Each structure stands twice: as structure tokens, then as C-alpha cells.
Amino acid sequence: MSTDGVEIPAKRGLLTIAGAVLALAGIIAGYGFISRAQSKQEVVDWTSQQTTATVSLASFIPTPPNQILTLPGNVQPFNKAAIYARVNGYLKSWEHDIGTPVHAGQALANIDAPDLDQQLSQAKATLASVRANLQIANLTASRNNVLLQKQIVAQQLADQTDADAKAKEAVVDANEANVKQLEAMQSFKTLAAPFDGIVTARNVEIGMLISSGGAGQPLFEVSDLHKVRIYVQVPQSFSAGLKQGMAATFEMPQYPGVQFDATLSHISKSINSTSHSMQVELQANNADGKFFGGAYCNVHFQIPSDPNHLRLPSTALVVNDKGAQVAILDANNKVVLKSVQLGRDFGDSVEILAGLTASDRVVNNPPETLANGDLVQIAAAPASS
Secondary structure: OOOHHHHHHHHHHHHHHHHHHHHHHHHHHHHHHHHHHHHHHHHHHHHHHHHOEEEEEEOOOOOOOEEEEEEEEEEEEEEEEEEOOOOOEEEEEEOOOOOOEEOOOOEEEEEEOHHHHHHHHHHHHHHHHHHHHHHHHHHHHHHHHHHHHOOOOOHHHHHHHHHHHHHHHHHHHHHHHHHHHHHHHHHOOEEEOOOOEEEEEEOOOOOOEEOOOOOOOOOEEEEEEEEEEEEEEEEHHHHHHOOOOOEEEEEOOOOOOOOEEEEEEEEEEEEOOOOOEEEEEEEEEOOOOOOOOOOEEEEEEEEEOOOOOEEEEHHHEEEEOOEEEEEEEOOOOEEEEEEOEEEEEOOOEEEEEEOOOOOOEEEEOOOOOOOOOOEEEEOOOOOOO
């Protein structure tokens, strides 16, 4: 058997194996190049994602038909009168203490006024004297008129006696008026309640020196509490929603969890230039006597909402040297900072009067570094449970 036939197949096998090895090496090298290119692109994509801010969108808060406005109120009696003395003297007695119900005209206290009594006695004596003088003057004038008819006295004398009688009559009228005035002053020695109510203050004691006039502390205070008035200072921004006759409720700290009804009765229609608020008055029935003058309360108004106004979470606002702004996204997810006009502040949300539409996409909690034209990506919404 010849050896040449055996060597030729062996060489061909070696060439085939070598070609396979080279092909495998080429495949491995190509795969490496492709893997490195893909890894490089992934790094580029990851880096781009890391440099693009991720933001979440704020949702517009539905506006209810009515907004509840809560403001502090000051409760006052429906009527309140401070009782002062009209005469000088000393307190003789007082009849009713604080908390006592009284009726109109009922005596509260009595004043001993010796000076007034003396003035009245003197005025009466003077009146009696001038009346006597008037009587004599009338008799003299009458006699002279008779003698004048008999031509015994001159016309001048008769005229003088008539004039003297009329002058003395005028003096009598003046003294009668003086006596009536002092008698009227005598009635002020008794301090009386001006209307049905409750004695809410007594600042007198027996024997105290009493001076007439309205200076200083009142002697008594009487309050009509069958109804109460509640005074509230309403900020100017809320004043347009108030209407006379509007129903409201109020709460008092001594009755926790209990709401009472009131009605808006009067609107001052005047804005205070210092506080930029308007005073309004509410009235509430107090048949149970639960409300007292000077009490504090929280009043709740139902203010109609404007359907054209939007509400956003307060966290969506950007406040800078340009005022209040919000960051919205355009169609390419690029940031646009827009100035807005703010309305009422509800604490966790604010009212937007102008500058936004309901279709705008507003960024919530925008980063401080966010600027116009920045490209951002929107965070995925959390899955609902």
C-alpha cells in the first residue's frame, strides 16, 4: 500500500480546521465590537437620563360651588347702655347687682342730692316772691287804668304800671321754668333701666360721691341680650361675595363642636384704609342666653366660587423677583415659566385668577434650578392599589 494516498487527506483536514478556527475568531471579534458599541450607547443614554430632571405634574383642584371663609367675630349685645348720673350727690342705695334681669324704667339706684334739694327750695321761694310782686303790679296797673279813665292820672303813669306788670309776669314765667327744670332734675336722683335687659356692670357703692356727666366709668351697664350682634372684619378680597341676608354659622370655644346660626344683617360698604377690611354685622337669636357681650367666636361664611378661577397646590408656585410664577411644560416637555395672578390663599392651595388654563401641564415642586427651555421627563404615575 502506498503512503502518498494517506498524507493528502490529512492536509485537507488541517486546512478545514484552520478555516473554522479563523471563522470562529472572526465571529467572536465581531460580537465583541457590537457589544462594546451597544454598551457605549447605553452609557450615553443613561448619562442623558441622569442629566434630564424628572418632574411630577400638579393636578388642578376642583373648585366647589361655595368656599367656606372662617373669620374671627366679636359678639356684642343687641342694645347696651352705660348709665351715668345727671346730678351730683352721694349714692343712697342700689337695687340690682350684676346678672339681674331688669325691666324698662325699673330703679337701679338712688342718689341723695342735698345741693339740688336746696336749689329747688330756693327756686320755689323765689317763685313765690315774684308772684306776689306780679300780683301787686297787676293791682297797681288796674287802679291806674281806672283813674286814667277819670283823668285823675296821666297816661304816662298808666303805661308805666302796665309795663311793670308785664315785666313782672315775665319774671314769674322765668322762675316757673327754673322750678320745673329743678323738679325734672329731681327725677334723675333715681337711676333707671332704659330698656328690658340684664345688669352687666355695677361700679357704685353706698355713700360714694357721685358726679354728673359722662366722664369716667359708668355707674351701671344694662345689656339687652335677647339677640346679639356679631361684628366681623372681612378682607377686601372676599368682600364682593357678601350679600345682605346671607346665612352663616359660628362657633364659640365654651361650646366645642356646636354650631349656631346667624344672618348677615348689615354691610358697612366701607374699606378700612389701614387693615383693608370691611366691617359687617350679623345677628343671632339668644333666647337661651348662651351668648354674652364681648365674647369671641369663629364665623363661617359660604362664599360663592367663581367657576373661571383655577386652584393649584401651593407647592406648584415659584416665587422669585418676578413675582408668582408656575412652571408648565410645552409639547416637547420643555419648561416655560409663566407669571400668574394669585387670588385667595387657602393654605394648602391657592386660587389662580389669570395666567393659566385648565389644559396647561403644571410642574409640582419645581426644582430651584429649573429654567426656561430646560428639557424634563415626567415621572411615572404611582400604581394605584
